[in-house]
Amino acid sequence: MGCGSIVPIIGHRCFNLVQNPSFEAGLAGWTATDNVDTFGTSTFEGTQVARMGIDVASMFQDIPLAGTDCSPLLLSFNMVSQNQPKFTVEVLWLDSNHNYISTGLRMYICDETTNSRPSDNSRVTFFDITDAPPAGAVFARLLFSKDIGFGESTVSADQVILVPISTINLVKNYSFELGLTNWTTTTFGSNFDTTLQGAASTTTDSGGTLFQDILIDNHPANSSYLFSFGVHTEGDGALNAKVLWLDAGDNIIGTGLEIDIPGDTLALQQNYLTYLDITDPAALGAVKARILFEAVILGDGTLNIDQVILARVSTDNLIQNPSFEDGANGWTLVDTGINAENAAYEGQFVAHVTFTGGAFFQDVPLDGAEGHCYLLNYGLKVLRASGGGVSGNILARVLWLDNNGVEISLGLSIFSEGTANPGSITQWLVFTGITEPAPPGTAAARIQFTKPRSISEESFVQIDKVVFGRLT
Ligand SMILES: [Ca+2]
Ligand SMILES: [Ca+2]
Numbered sequence: 416m417g418c419g420s421i422v423p424i425i426g427h428r429c430f431n432l433v434q435n436p437s438f439e440a441g442l443a444g445w446t447a448t449d450n451v452d453t454f455g456t457s458t459f460e461g462t463q464v465a466r467m468g469i470d471v472a473s474m475f476q477d478i479p480l481a482g483t484d485c486s487p488l489l490l491s492f493n494m495v496s497q498n499q500p501k502f503t504v505e506v507l508w509l510d511s512n513h514n515y516i517s518t519g520l521r522m523y524i525c526d527e528t529t530n531s532r533p534s535d536n537s538r539v540t541f542f543d544i545t546d547a548p549p550a551g552a553v554f555a556r557l558l559f560s561k562d563i564g565f566g567e568s569t570v571s572a573d574q575v576i577l578v579p580i581s582t583i584n585l586v587k588n589y590s591f592e593l594g595l596t597n598w599t600t601t602t603f604g605s606n607f608d609t610t611l612q613g614a615a616s617t618t619t620d621s622g623g624t625l626f627q628d629i630l631i632d633n634h635p636a637n638s639s640y641l642f643s644f645g646v647h648t649e650g651d652g653a654l655n656a657k658v659l660w661l662d663a664g665d666n667i668i669g670t671g672l673e674i675d676i677p678g679d680t681l682a683l684q685q686n687y688l689t690y691l692d693i694t695d696p697a698a699l700g701a702v703k704a705r706i707l708f709e710a711v712i713l714g715d716g717t718l719n720i721d722q723v724i725l726a727r728v729s730t731d732n733l734i735q736n737p738s739f740e741d742g743a744n745g746w747t748l749v750d751t752g753i754n755a756e757n758a759a760y761e762g763q764f765v766a767h768v769t770f771t772g773g774a775f776f777q778d779v780p781l782d783g784a785e786g787h788c789y790l791l792n793y794g795l796k797v798l799r800a801s802g803g804g805v806s807g808n809i810l811a812r813v814l815w816l817d818n819n820g821v822e823i824s825l826g827l828s829i830f831s832e833g834t835a836n837p838g839s840i841t842q843w844l845v846f847t848g849i850t851e852p853a854p855p856g857t858a859a860a861r862i863q864f865t866k867p868r869s870i871s872e873e874s875f876v877q878i879d880k881v882v883f884g885r886l887t
Contacts (some may be wrong), residue, residue, distance in 0.1 A: 416550050417480070417510065417511060417548075417550065417551040417553040418480060418485035418547075418548040418550055418551065418552040418553075419485070419549070419550030419551065420550065420623035421743065425841060427482055427484075427786055427800060428482035428483050428511075428579070429483075429574050429578070429579055429772075429786075429787060429788035429849075429852060429886070429887050430578065430744075430788045430849055430850070430851050430852060431435045431577065431578050431848075431849040432478045432479075432483070432488070432555070432577045432579075433476060433478065433557065433575045433576060433577050433657060434478075434664065434771070435475060436574065436575045436576060437460045437461045437462045437463070437573060437574050437575070438453050438461075438463045438464055438465045438573065439462060439463055440830040441453045441463065442474070444476060444588075445465070445474045445475070445476050446474070446475055446476060446477065447473070447474065447475060448465075448473075448474040449471070449473050449474070450467060450468045450469075450470050450472035450473055450530070450561075451465055451466065451467050451468070451472055451473075451474045452465075452468070453465055453466065454466040454571065457571045458573065459493045459495070459538060459571075459573035459574055459831075459844070460556075460573050460574040460829055460830060460831065460846070461573075462491075462830075464571045464572065464573040465559075465571065465572050465573065466569055466570070466571045466835050467559070467561045467569060467570045467571075467572070468568075468569060469563070469564050469565075469566075469567070469568045469569065470563050470564075471535075471560075471561060471562060471563050472473035472560075472561040472570070473558065473559060473560040473561065474558075474559055475556050475557060475558040475559070476556070476557050477509060477513060477554040477555070478555045478556075478557060478558050478577060479553065479554055479830075480548055480552055480553060480554060480555060481553075483579045484546045484579065484887070485547065485552070485853070486547070486579035486580060486581065486887055487519075487544050487545050487546060487547050487548075487580055487582060487583045487726075488506065488519070488520075488544070488545045488555060488577050488578060488579060488580065489542070489543075489544050489576070489577070489578050489579075489580040489641075489726070489886060490504070490506060490522075490541075490542070490543045490544070490557070490576065491540065491541060491542050491574070491575070491576040491841040491847050492504070492540070492541055492559075492572055492573070492574060492575045492576065493538055493539065493540045493541070493572065493573050493574050493844075493845075494524070494529040494538065494539055494541065494570060494571065494572050494573075495529055495531055495538040495539070495570075495571050496527075496529040496531065496536070496568075496569060496570040496571065497530065497531060497567045497568060497569050497687075498530065498564050498565055498566050498567060498568040498569075498758060499524070499526060499527055499528060499529050499564070499568070499570055499616065500524055500526055500561060500562035500563060500564040500565070500568060500609050501523070501524075501525070501532050501554065501561075501562040502523075502524040502525055502528075502529075502559075502560070502561050502562065502570060503521060503522065503524070503557070503559075503560045504520075504521075504524070504541070504543075504557075504558070504560075504818075505518060505520060505521045505522070505557075505558045505560070506518070506519040506520040506521075506545045506555050506556070506557055506558075506577070507519065507550050507553060507555070507556040507558065507599075508549055508550065508551070508552040508554075508556075508772055509553060509554040509556055510551050510553055510554075510796040511553040511554075512860055513554060513556075514798060516549055516551060516552055517549055519545035519546050519548065519555065520543055520544070520545040520546070520749050522541065522543055522612050522613075523612065523613050523614065524541075524612060525610050525614070528610065528611065528686075528687070529570065529686075530686075530865065537646075537684065537685050537686045537842050539611070539686060539687055539689065539777060539843055540574075540689050540844070540845035540846070540847065541611075541612065541722075542643045542689060542722070542724055542847075543584075543612070543724070544583055544584040544724060544726055545583070545721070546582060546583055547583060549605065550686055551769045552872070555577065557575070557577055557862055559572060559693070570596075570852035571876055574687040574829075574846070574847070574848075575887045576786070576847055576848075576849060578790075578849045578886060579879060579884065579886065580641070580726055580728065580886040581726065581727045581728055581729060581886045581887050582634075582668060582726045582727040583726065584655070584725065584726055585629050585631075585640075585704075585725045585726060585727070586627060586629065586706065586723050586724060586725050587627065587629075588801060589722065589723045589724060590611075590612050590613045590615070590721060590722050590723075591605065591606075591613075591615045591616050591720075591721060592613045592615050592618075594615065594617075595616075595617060595625075597627055598617070598625055598626070598627050599625070599627065600617075600619075600623065600624060600625040600626070601623060601628050602619050602621050602622060602623025602624070602625075602710075603617045603618065603619045603623065603625045603710075604617065604618055605617060605618075606618035606719055609647060609649075609719050609721045610719075610721055610771060610880050611645040611647070611687045611689075611719075611721035612722045612841070612864055613720060613721070613722075615721075616647075616719045616720060616867075617702045617719065617721070618717055618718065618719045618720075619710050619712065619717070619718055620712060620715075620716065620717045620718075621710045621712055622652075622709075622710045622712040622718075623640070623709070624707060624708065624709050624710075625668040625707075625708040625720065626705055626706060626707040626708065627705070627706050627723075628661060628665075628703045628704070628705050629703060629705075629706065629725055630702065630703055631697060631701060631702065631703060631704050632702045632703075634697075634727055636697070636699065637696035637697055637699070637729075638696065638697050638727050638733040638784075639671075639693055639694050639695065639696050639697070639726050639727070639728055639729070639730060639732075639884070640658065640671065640693070640694045640697075640704060640726060640727055640728060641691065641692070641693050641724065641725070641726050641727075641884075641886070642656075642658050642671075642690075642691070642692050642693070642724065642725050643689065643690060643691040643692070643722070643723070643724040643726045644689070644708075644721070644722060644723045644724070645687040645688065645689045645690075645718070645721050645722045646655065646676065646681060646687065646688055646689075646690070646718065646719065646720050647681070647684075647686060647688070647718070647719040647721075648678070648681040648682060648684075648716060648717065648718045648719070649716060649717050650682070650712075650714065650715045650716030650717060650803075651678050651682060651712065651713040651714055651715075652678055652681060652710060652711065652712045652713075652716040652717065652718035652828055653676060653677055653678035653681065653710070653711045654674075654676045654681070654709070654710050654711075654718060654720075655673065655674070655675050655676070655708070655709045655710075655711075656670065656673070656674040656676070656690070656706075656707070656708050656709075657670060657671075657673045657674075657705075657706075657707045657709075658670070658671035658694050658704055658705070658706055658707075658725070659671065659704070659705040659707055660670050660697050660698040660703075660704065661701065661702060661703040661705055661748075662701065662702055662839045663700075665703070667705070668698045668700060668701060669695075669698030669701065670695075671694030671695050671697065671704065672692050672693070672694045672695065672732075674690055674692060674761055674880075675761060675762050676688075676690075676710070676760075676761065677757060677759060678713065678716075679757040679758040680757075680758040680759060680760065680843065681718070681840065682809070683758050683842060684842050684843065685793070685842065686842070687719075687721070688842075688843055688845070689722075689845050690761075691792045691845070691847065691881075692732065692792075692846075692880070692882055693728055693730070693731055693732040693882055693884045694731060694732075695731050695732075696731055697834060703739040704723060704725060706723060708720055712869060726837055728884060728885060728886045728887075729787075729884075729885040729886065729887055730884040730885040731777075731884060732882050732883065732884050733779045733781070733789075733813075733860075733882050733883050733884055734777060734862065734881045734882065735777065735779075736781065737761075737878045737880055737882060738759075738761045738762045738764070738879060739753050739762075739764040739765055739766055739879065740762045740763065740764050742764070745777055746766070746775050746777050747776050747777070748766075748773075748775045749773055749775060750768070750769075750771065750772065750773030750774070751766055751767065751768050751773040751774065752767045752768075752769075753765070753766060753767070753815075754767040754877070756877070759879050760770055760794030760796070760843045760880050761794070761879055761880040762879075764879075765796070765848050765878065765879040766864070766878045766879065767875060767876075767877050768809070768866040768875060768876045768877075768878075769875050770862075770868065770869040770870075770871060770872050770873070770874045770875060771868055772865075772867050772869070773865075773870040774863065774864060774865040774866070775863070775864055775878075776860070776861055776862060776863035776864070777862050777881075778816065778820070778859045778860070778861050778862075779857050779859055779860045779861075779862060779883060780858065781853065781857060781858065781859055784857040784858075784860070785852075785853055785854065785855050785856075785857055786851035786852050786853065787852060787853055787887075788849055788850050788851065788852050788853075788885070788886055788887075789813065789827075789849070789850045789853075789860065789883055789884060789885055790828070790847065790848070790850075790882065790883070790884060790885070790886055791813055791827060791829070791846075791847070791848045791849075791850065791862065791881075791882070791883050792845070792846065792847045792880075792881070792882040792883075793811065793845075793846055793878055793879070793880060793881045793882070794844070794845055794846075794878065794879045794880050795809065795831050795843065795844045795845075795846055795876065795877070795878055796841050796842070796843050796844070796845045796876070796877040796879075797841060797844070797874070797875075797876050797877075798841050798852075798873065798874055798875050798876075806828065808831065808866065808867060808876075809831045809864055809865065809866040809876050809878070810828065810829070810830055810831075810864070810865045810866075811827075811828070811829040811831060811846065811848070811862075811863070811864050812825065812826075812827065812828050812829075812860055812861075812862075812863050812864075812865075813825075813826040813827040813828075813848075813850050813860050813861070813863075813883075814826060814860070814861040814863065815853055815854055815857045815860060815861075816857070816858060816859040816860070816861055817856045817857070817858055818856075818858035818859075820859070822861070823854055823856060823857060826850035826851050826853065826860065827840060827848045827849070827850040827851070829846055829848045831844070831846055838857045843879075860883065862881065862883055864878055
């Protein structure tokens with residue numbers, strides 16, 4: 416029994432397949448944890464993270480594929496390190512006896528990629544997609560492995576997600592491991608130094624455009640696509656990323672999404688910042704999706720892009736006014752402001768909650784939601800005044816509502832710890848969660864964020880660019 420054969424019906428498993436994904440139960444569910452412990456400092460989600468020590472360290476979990484339709488799997492996790500040595504993350508396909516069949520995914524994270532810069536908050540959220548499980552695959556082994564390090568060498572991982580998605584990554588040479596093969600540009604070059612994943616990225620010190628056209632004419636009309644990438648700058652660089660729809664004559668006939676990233680945002684991040692978004696449905700007659708990056712460099716600066724993902728999903732982003740560029744439109748605000756910011760996660764505006772606490776939410780009507788799971792993704796920024804103590808927490812929740820607006824049950828709860836850098840330099844943290852399947856009678860999802868009162872009057876929390884949609 417396995418992929419490619421008839422498997423017993425056990426119900427559709429569209430939710431996060433990882434057991435104990437945020438290490439709230441210590442290392443329960445994780446096997447063969449070598450030199451791994453859980454810690455309550457540097458938490459990203461909830462109260463604990465897995466921390467791998469100075470020597471070699473590894474941990475894995477074998478995840479049954481039953482009920483996943485043998486779809487490819489979207490992988491996400493967050494890391495922060497001290498003196499990070501070489502690090503690999505693998506998804507291996509196993510047979511029913513847990514014997515290796517083939518490799519679904521292997522990420523290589525170069526030394527120091529996830530080091531805390533300058534303090535405790537420059538964390539990196541990674542995304543990747545496996546290939547389709549081969550015939551006979553019964554388990555996916557998710558394996559994290561750390562090389563021996565030097566000094567205070569620790570790697571902390573949190574909020575691990577492995578979830579079915581409709582297709583593999585459709586981008587060719589998506590991580591620039593072959594330089595600019597399959598990409599079109601006159602101003603971007605190859606880079607083998609500052610990478611997010613693998614041994615190479617692409618870089619520009621003069622700005623300009625970089626694009627790749629991807630055939631989508633074999634997909635259902637009006638499909639939506641998940642789009643993700645990582646971007647890093649030194650000096651002053653801004654980036655605009657788009658997915659455009661092209662007809663058979665390569666004419667642009669529509670825009671699927673646009674992500675506008677201010678230079679100040681990237682300058683303050685001091686590391687790769689990742690983005691995940693979902694396009695509008697493809698325009699009628701669309702034959703290709705064009706991924707287009709437009710970089711602007713002012714003065715001395717370099718900008719790197721790595722790990723570009725485009726995969727078909729089952730809905731568009733269902734959030735109205737997801738990046739607060741249209742003010743409060745679509746949202747209900749309780750003691751929450753919409754602030755103009757030079758360093759928004761996306762665009763110019765963010766939702767801002769002060770130290771006194773506050774909340775905001777949006778009810779998203781859903782059609783035929785029963786049995787389906789949804790992805791939630793957002794950017795979070797926390798300012799914690801020096802000596803202000805842990806004060807940047809925010810609770811993100813998805814609640815299922817019936818057609819009278821009455822709460823049926825909880826679909827997802829993310830406790831964003833927001834381990835903020837004390838002082839004025841703050842980075843964006845990228846959170847992702849997958850809901851449970853929506854229960855019978857679900858007519859809407861309430862996406863809500865609630866921040867308790869903080870101790871320090873200087874602290875605040877900002878949320879920007881909220882994504883909510885179905886992967887399968
Ligand atoms: Ca790469
Ligand atoms: Ca925004």
